[in-house]
Amino acid sequence: MTALLDLLPQLMKGLQTTLLVTAFAAPLALVMALASGLARLSPIKLLQWLAVIYVELFRGTSLLVQLFYFFYVMPLFGLSLDPVTTGVLVLALNTGAYGSEVVRAGIGSVPKSQREACIALNMSPAMALRRVIFPQAFVTMLPPFGNLLIELLKATSLLSLITIFDLAFAGNTLFQTTGRTLEIYGLVLMIYFATAMVLTLGMRWLEKRMGAGRDLEFRP
Amino acid sequence: MNFDLTYLLQIAPLLLKGAVVTVQATVLGTLLAAVLGLLLAILNRSRLRIVRYATTAVVLFIRNTPLLIQLFFLFYILPQFGIALPTYLTGVIALGIHYAAYMSEVYRAGITAVPRGQWEAAHALNMPRALVWRRIILPQALPPIIPPLGNYAIAMFKDTPVLATIGILEMLGVALAEANRSYRYYEPLTMVGILFLIFSLFSAVAVRLLEKRYAAR
Amino acid sequence: MLPANIPPSPALRLRGVSKAFGSLTILDKLDLDVAPGERISIIGRSGSGKTTLLRVLMTLEKLDAGSIEVFGRYLGQRPEGGRLVPATPEETRAVRGDIGMVFQQFNLFPHRTAIENVIEAPIHVKKMGSKEARDMGMALLCTVGLADKADHYPRQLSGGQQQRVAIARALAMQPRIILFDEVTSALDPERVDEVLSVIQGLAQESTITMLIVTHEMRFARDVATRTIFMEEGLIVEDDAPAVIFGKPNKARTQSFLQSVLGRGL
Numbered sequence: 001m002t003a004l005l006d007l008l009p010q011l012m013k014g015l016q017t018t019l020l021v022t023a024f025a026a027p028l029a030l031v032m033a034l035a036s037g038l039a040r041l042s043p044i045k046l047l048q049w050l051a052v053i054y055v056e057l058f059r060g061t062s063l064l065v066q067l068f069y070f071f072y073v074m075p076l077f078g079l080s081l082d083p084v085t086t087g088v089l090v091l092a093l094n095t096g097a098y099g100s101e102v103v104r105a106g107i108g109s110v111p112k113s114q115r116e117a118c119i120a121l122n123m124s125p126a127m128a129l130r131r132v133i134f135p136q137a138f139v140t141m142l143p144p145f146g147n148l149l150i151e152l153l154k155a156t157s158l159l160s161l162i163t164i165f166d167l168a169f170a171g172n173t174l175f176q177t178t179g180r181t182l183e184i185y186g187l188v189l190m191i192y193f194a195t196a197m198v199l200t201l202g203m204r205w206l207e208k209r210m211g212a213g214r215d216l217e218f219r220p
Numbered sequence: 221m222n223f224d225l226t227y228l229l230q231i232a233p234l235l236l237k238g239a240v241v242t243v244q245a246t247v248l249g250t251l252l253a254a255v256l257g258l259l260l261a262i263l264n265r266s267r268l269r270i271v272r273y274a275t276t277a278v279v280l281f282i283r284n285t286p287l288l289i290q291l292f293f294l295f296y297i298l299p300q301f302g303i304a305l306p307t308y309l310t311g312v313i314a315l316g317i318h319y320a321a322y323m324s325e326v327y328r329a330g331i332t333a334v335p336r337g338q339w340e341a342a343h344a345l346n347m348p349r350a351l352v353w354r355r356i357i358l359p360q361a362l363p364p365i366i367p368p369l370g371n372y373a374i375a376m377f378k379d380t381p382v383l384a385t386i387g388i389l390e391m392l393g394v395a396l397a398e399a400n401r402s403y404r405y406y407e408p409l410t411m412v413g414i415l416f417l418i419f420s421l422f423s424a425v426a427v428r429l430l431e432k433r434y435a436a437r
Numbered sequence: 438m439l440p441a442n443i444p445p446s447p448a449l450r451l452r453g454v455s456k457a458f459g460s461l462t463i464l465d466k467l468d469l470d471v472a473p474g475e476r477i478s479i480i481g482r483s484g485s486g487k488t489t490l491l492r493v494l495m496t497l498e499k500l501d502a503g504s505i506e507v508f509g510r511y512l513g514q515r516p517e518g519g520r521l522v523p524a525t526p527e528e529t530r531a532v533r534g535d536i537g538m539v540f541q542q543f544n545l546f547p548h549r550t551a552i553e554n555v556i557e558a559p560i561h562v563k564k565m566g567s568k569e570a571r572d573m574g575m576a577l578l579c580t581v582g583l584a585d586k587a588d589h590y591p592r593q594l595s596g597g598q599q600q601r602v603a604i605a606r607a608l609a610m611q612p613r614i615i616l617f618d619e620v621t622s623a624l625d626p627e628r629v630d631e632v633l634s635v636i637q638g639l640a641q642e643s644t645i646t647m648l649i650v651t652h653e654m655r656f657a658r659d660v661a662t663r664t665i666f667m668e669e670g671l672i673v674e675d676d677a678p679a680v681i682f683g684k685p686n687k688a689r690t691q692s693f694l695q696s697v698l699g700r701g702l
Contacts, residue, residue: 056420059420060416061416062381062416064382065412068405069413072405073405073410114546116495116497117544117545119533120495120538121537121607122534123558131557136546136547154285156286157288161385168289185292185297188289189281192285197284200284
């Protein structure tokens with residue numbers, strides 16, 4: 001047991017970076033998802049195309065390849081960022097592309113009759129989207145967004161491969177210095193799992209809070 | 221920055237060899253995941269509560285931990301227990317186990333979608349449970365979930381570069397090895413990206429065909 | 438003040454209005470004039486084009502041919518060089534503001550309470566102050582008998598209550614024409630009367646122009662100043678309710694009424 005305990009400080013330091021990267025990448029991914037998801041529904045063809053290219057590019061290639069590309073190749077084009085910024089950027093762009101699908105599906109899930117009610121109230125399409133369609137769609141987007149958040153957390157482990165000292169990196173370092181494989185990787189897995197569970201609970205809480213009026217039982 | 225086509229052609233055979241490894245790993249990993257996933261889904265309907273809880277916990281744990289660490293875990297720990305597998309096989313097993321957890325959820329949804337009355341009708345015909353699964357439930361549950369299973373196969377394909385970290389020479393592994401030798405990252409990595417894109421577009425079309433085919437039922 | 442020698446423009450003026458879905462003709466070169474303050478009940482079998490007529494008036498469907506004028510202004514079109522060309526969305530919205538609609542399936546916003554449903558558009562489309570909108574909204578909910586349900590979400594209301602909120606919501610935009618599209622068809626039988634009596638009350642107390650598509654024949658007769666019988670996208674008969682329901686002139690009207698009424702109202 002004490003043996004396990006002296007591994008913890010190092011791992012906790014790594015976890016800090018993991019959480020930090022997740023905390024920066026998640027909101028950025030949300031912005032990308034909303035921007036590209038809505039752009040694909042826009043009447044402006046150019047916006048549609050840009051969004052499709054972005055989504056296909058980042059969903060069609062592998063995250064790890066994207067990470068190495070931004071880490072090794074982009075500096076050749078003059079885009080030199082520190083590893084953490086690179087990591088946050090790539091994770092956000094990748095997750096945002098997947099989120100784009102969630103946004104599109106969420107908007108599509110709102111019944112057509114809601115749009116018709118907006119027309120009957122003489123709302124402009126933009127206002128209908130903002131005040132009626134999107135608020136309803138967003139509630140249905142939350143569960144898949146929650147899944148993406150977990151995917152994002154797990155994906156941060158790849159940042160250890162571009163020299164970022166995150167939880168995975170801490171585990172690897174400890175393994176190389178102590179050789180205690182089973183405890184270290186077992187512990188690292190447990191910490192990732194616990195973190196994921198906390199995030200899942202947080203998302204559930206958010207879903208409950210945002211669901212006002214939707215899942216209320218019928219009470220005459 | 222100039223894209224050196226001659227250099228690219230020079231390394232192209234290597235990259236294509238890597239692509240073959242990638243595809244192979246995906247196919248084997250998918251087969252393993254499909255079998256293990258089904259097993260997990262059936263165990264999750266067991267009459268023993270402990271078995272149901274255990275499978276739920278296993279699926280939850282695998283889905284909520286990174287593939288990379290699972291891979292390291294298997295790679296470093298199996299030998300400690302005297303199981304010395306070829307590196308390649310370890311990689312395939314890691315992919316298979318990771319995606320089995322995802323696929324089991326898909327199977328579960330498919331199985332739940334079979335109406336309760338089907339179980340009851342089979343029961344009324346005095347069929348043994350194994351027979352009910354084989355002849356009644358699975359033939360109805362499987363066709364509609366083939367497209368989502370295909371989507372997970374595509375997701376696995378995009379996760380194969382992780383295998384490079386334990387020294388498997390799939391596409392990314394080859395590209396990095398080449399880059400390390402020549403200090404040229406631009407051409408190999410761009411090529412890997414393009415190959416992924418091509419494979420992804422084709423596989424997306426394939427899944428859409430599957431959807432068309434199985435949606436009609 | 439308009440000079441006395443210019444006749445007031447009709448509330449609605451339809452000329453050659455046509456709509457087809459694929460090879461199926463739903464509205465067949467329809468002409469119709471509606472004077473301000475008229476209440477027209479529209480009857481006919483399902484598929485006769487009644488609902489589609491309301492939907493093209495609300496710009497929920499695009500016209501294939503023909504024109505619609507609302508109080509003298511073209512809807513969705515604009516004359517240019519002697520022809521009608523599609524109007525901009527802003528122009529369409531300016532004309533559409535005169536029309537309101539109540540739907541068969543209510544179409545309330547599920548994420549808003551009853552009062553929020555009513556004041557949403559007045560505040561955000563008409564830029565009404567929120568205090569003023571709220572007062573008006575409460576008054577309207579009072580009219581439809583739901584003041585005590587103002588803070589309930591649609592899910593917490595019965596179908597009849599939801600439909601009454603939807604009526605209040607349409608009225609809150611102060612339309613000059615209101616379209617009722619089979620507003621009781623989705624209701625349980627015992628909930629039908631509460632909705633019909635709200636519309637009856639509205640008919641008695643206001644001069645708003647109404648187009649009412651309904652399968653409730655007694656209501657169609659009692660509420661309207663004029664009744665239209667439609668079949669296969671055409672107006673077969675257009676007369677006073679007393680004539681249509683008492684002694685229709687066309688055999689097709691007669692046979693329709695016989696089939697839905699049996700022995701009588």
